[in-house]
Amino acid sequence: MKKSTKIKGLILGLLGLFGYALLLGFSTGNPIGPSRAYASENPVGTEQVELQIDGMTCRKCVKPMQKALLALPGVTAAKVSYADANAEVEFEKGKVSDDQLIQAVEDESSFFYTYKAKVTSRK
Numbered sequence: 001m002k003k004s005t006k007i008k009g010l011i012l013g014l015l016g017l018f019g020y021a022l023l024l025g026f027s028t029g030n031p032i033g034p035s036r037a038y039a040s041e042n043p044v045g046t047e048q049v050e051l052q053i054d055g056m057t058c059r060k061c062v063k064p065m066q067k068a069l070l071a072l073p074g075v076t077a078a079k080v081s082y083a084d085a086n087a088e089v090e091f092e093k094g095k096v097s098d099d100q101l102i103q104a105v106e107d108e109s110s111f112f113y114t115y116k117a118k119v120t121s122r123k
Helices: 003-025 059-070 098-106
Strands: 046-054 075-081 086-092 116-122
Touching: 046 098, 059 075, 059 086, 059 098, 086 098, 098 116
Parallel strands: none
Antiparallel strands: 046 086, 046 116, 075 086
């Protein structure tokens, strides 16, 4: 086989693999696709609240808190900001209470870190 044929085959293979990765990444509901971690415009039947979070000492606090909020049934989006010390949470009306959101954040506290949350606004 000629060297140019091998190179063409390698390039086509890589392009195919890249295309497949793009296809997987942008299909609906795929975990590697567009993230539901960022709040979107309010679809009908959803609410948005902003939580003030006290006690975050580093950026490592963000992911576990975001994951805990997203694990609540009915939560459709959550964005936690270390810089702003807050979380924006979108959820289905009637599925999640303010107390549940607050508890999810505060449950991420540990021996070293204590988090306190409160609702500061509602959309």
